[in-house]
Amino acid sequence: MSFDPAPFQARRQRLLQTLQAAGGGVAIIPTAPERVRNRDTHYGYRFDSYFYYLTGFTEPEAVLVLVAGPEARSLLFCRTKDMEREIWDGYRHGPEAAREQFAFDGAFPIEALTDELPKLLADQPAIFHSLGYDSTWDQTITSALNQVRAQARAGVRAPEQVRDVRGLIDEMRLIKDETELALMRRAALISAGAHQRAMRASRPGAWEYEIEAELLHEFRRHGSQAPAYGSIVAGGANACVLHYVENNCLLRDGDLLLIDAGCELDGYASDITRTFPVNGRFSGPQKATYELVLAAQAAAIAEIRPGASWNAGHEAATRVLAQGFIDLGLLQGSLDGVLESGSYRQFYMHRTGHWLGLDVHDAGEYKLNGDWRPLAVGNVLTVEPGCYIRPADGVPEAFWNIGIRIEDDALVTPTGSEIITAATPKSVADIEALMAD
Numbered sequence: 001m002s003f004d005p006a007p008f009q010a011r012r013q014r015l016l017q018t019l020q021a022a023g024g025g026v027a028i029i030p031t032a033p034e035r036v037r038n039r040d041t042h043y044g045y046r047f048d049s050y051f052y053y054l055t056g057f058t059e060p061e062a063v064l065v066l067v068a069g070p071e072a073r074s075l076l077f078c079r080t081k082d083m084e085r086e087i088w089d090g091y092r093h094g095p096e097a098a099r100e101q102f103a104f105d106g107a108f109p110i111e112a113l114t115d116e117l118p119k120l121l122a123d124q125p126a127i128f129h130s131l132g133y134d135s136t137w138d139q140t141i142t143s144a145l146n147q148v149r150a151q152a153r154a155g156v157r158a159p160e161q162v163r164d165v166r167g168l169i170d171e172m173r174l175i176k177d178e179t180e181l182a183l184m185r186r187a188a189l190i191s192a193g194a195h196q197r198a199m200r201a202s203r204p205g206a207w208e209y210e211i212e213a214e215l216l217h218e219f220r221r222h223g224s225q226a227p228a229y230g231s232i233v234a235g236g237a238n239a240c241v242l243h244y245v246e247n248n249c250l251l252r253d254g255d256l257l258l259i260d261a262g263c264e265l266d267g268y269a270s271d272i273t274r275t276f277p278v279n280g281r282f283s284g285p286q287k288a289t290y291e292l293v294l295a296a297q298a299a300a301i302a303e304i305r306p307g308a309s310w311n312a313g314h315e316a317a318t319r320v321l322a323q324g325f326i327d328l329g330l331l332q333g334s335l336d337g338v339l340e341s342g343s344y345r346q347f348y349m350h351r352t353g354h355w356l357g358l359d360v361h362d363a364g365e366y367k368l369n370g371d372w373r374p375l376a377v378g379n380v381l382t383v384e385p386g387c388y389i390r391p392a393d394g395v396p397e398a399f400w401n402i403g404i405r406i407e408d409d410a411l412v413t414p415t416g417s418e419i420i421t422a423a424t425p426k427s428v429a430d431i432e433a434l435m436a437d
Contacts, residue, residue, distance in 0.1 A: 005103040007179040008056040011172060012066060012074045015054065018168050019068035025126030027066040027165045028117075030137055034060045044226070049358035050130075050169050052267055057102055059092065061110050065120060066128075073105040075120075077113045114140075118147040123157050128165035166363070173357055174364040175378035180268060180357065181411065184380060185420050187224065187265035188409055191272050192423035194218035195259060198233075199425065199435050202278050204253035208233040211259070212247050219263040228269035229360045231261035235278060239403025240388040242350060251278045256286055258403055262360070269360040271382050272421050273407030280435035282428055285398040289387055290428060292324035293404045296385040300352050304375060304383070304410050304417035311372040314352040317385040321348050329396055330389065347389055353382040356409055379412040380420075 019025055032048040047058050055064055055076065062078040081094035099107035108116060121127065121144055129141055141162075148158040176184065194215045201214045212233045219227060234244040235251045239258035251257060255278050262270035275290065277283070282290060299320045300313035322344040325331040330347060331338050338344050355362035357380060366373055375381075384407030391400040406426065411418040425431050 003056065003101060004179075005056060005101065007177060008054060009074075009103045010177075012054050012064075014172060015168065016066055016068050016072045016074070019066065019128060020072070022163070022168075023125050024068045025128055025159060025161070025163070026068070026120055026124050027064075027128035028137075028141060029054060029064040029066075029130075029165060029169075030134070031057070031060060031062045033136075046226075047267070049267065049363070050166060053169065053173060053358060055102060057093075057098065063110065063113060065117075067120060067124075069124075076102065076104045076107040077110045077116075078107060080109045080111075114144075117141075117144040121145060121148050121159055122151070124159050126161040126163055127159045128163050128168070130164060130166045131162055133166075170363040170365065173362065174355065175376060176357060176380055176411070177378075181378075181380075183266050183268040184270065184357070184409070184411075187228075187263055187268055187270040188272075188420040189423060190219060190222040190224050190265065191262045191270040192421055193222065194261065194263065195272055195274050195424045196434060198259055198261075199274070199276055199431065200437075202251065202257055202276070202280075202435070204251060204278055206251045206278075208235055208238075208247040208249050208251065208257075211251075211257070212261075215259070215261050222263075224263035224265050226264050228262045228264040228271060232259065232273075233261070234258045234403065237390075237401040237403070239275065239405075240390050240401060241403075242388070253279050254283065256402060256404065258405055260405065260407065267358050269356060269358070269362075270421065271356055271360050271384075271407060271409055272424055273384055273386075273405040274424060274426065274431075275404040275406065276431045276435065280432060282432070285396075286402060286404075287428055288328060289389070289399065289402050290404050290406075292321065292328070293385055293387050293406050294426065295324070296320040297383055297406050297408070300383045300385060301408075301410060301417060301419065304381070304412060306377050306412060306414060307374050309372040309374060310366050313383060317352045317383075318344065318348065321385060321387065325387075328399070330399065346392075347387050348385065349388070350386065352385050353410075356380045356382055375412045377412055377414055381410055381412075383408050383410055 029051050031051040035043045037043045065075040067073045095107035197214045197218045198211050230245045233247045235257045236255035238244045257278050258275045260273040296317040299316040303312040303316050322338045323335050355364045386405035388403045389399045408419050408421045425434050
């Protein structure tokens with residue numbers, strides 16, 4: 001597939017305009033470093049999301065520099081062509097090819113950054129950088145800033161402000177463009193297929209890691225580069241551990257299996273959770289609890305529309321769950337009393353969703369000036385209520401070790417929402433039919 005630099009170039013232009021409106025300056029956005037796993041073996045490389053969002057460039061040892069002003073420029077610093085290293089590590093674009101293919105105004109060897117950065121900062125009013133995220137980069141920029149300050153007697157002015165560039169990019173990343181949405185829809189379909197494959201493969205006597213392998217097979221088979229996060233494949237009591245990742249237990253007849261898994265495709269995450277019976281048939285308590293969580297999710301999804309409060313979905317889901325806990329005999333008292341006391345948190349202790357995009361817990365603030373952010377067309381968020389019933393005094397034994405979460409990915413549209421993960425079976429009837437087949 002040929003690379004189209006236009007969406008990335010447009011994002012850089014938008015950020016340059018934002019920098020200019022803020023008074024001008026220079027933004028410095030490095031990609032992620034390579035990390036050693038053990039001895040001389042590295043972890044699989046994954047670029048920095050902010051850097052990739054603006055460049056589309058996936059090689060390590062690269063930095064984007066944006067210079068706002070009358071002669072706005074986007075500059076890339078990257079590794080040089082090195083035929084010897086390409087034999088060992090694979091293709092490198094080099095500055096010249098990178099400039100042309102990714103539509104930069106200029107590109108330079110990464111080794112030139114130390115000399116060029118003070119020149120770029122000279123007589124600029126501000127540096128836009130993610131101060132505090134990486135101490136090595138903080139030192140690099142401080143060194144360049146001090147070199148500019150040392151030229152004060154020559155009439156060179158150093159930037160007087162250091163401002164956070166990530167906050168500006170976060171606001172851009174919250175609204176997905178059509179290129180991003182196309183990738184996210186495809187990632188959602190791949191992940192939906194993986195969950196269906198996992199349902200078909202599940203059976204008493206299988207191991208959690210066997211089912212995880214089915215997920216990974218389906219991800220890679222359809223072009224996903226990696227899971228978007230560590231897959232949770234949690235049978236029985238393990239489903240009551242929110243971030244369970246061992247995936248090494250035997251699946252037993254009569255247990256539920258909770259799978260929280262999604263693939264990453266060209267940088268973009270999907271995030272789906274389904275819970276289903278290992279043997280293909282819900283028991284009475286399992287079905288009652290499952291349909292309660294499903295109703296809570298439906299209530300949350302009904303609140304997704306432009307202008308609605310971010311928290312409206314969580315509040316709606318929480319009310320449904322709290323009333324359900326009373327109806328099932330898990331809690332005593334009135335709905336208002338249970339909500340006010342927070343006793344429902346014994347069984348539902350997390351939020352109902354998060355932003356989704358280049359990161360599975362994507363960039364962007366949830367509140368503005370102390371109030372919950374209103375949703376906007378182009379936002380993508382998860383909707384994931386749950387119920388986790390550990391053995392405890394006063395809890396009917398029939399419900400012990402039932403852990404259920406149902407999660408979908410929702411795009412805010414002009415008229416409400418689009419559930420981009422809708423291809424994943426979710427109703428009791430659909431799940432049991434799929435597993436029977």
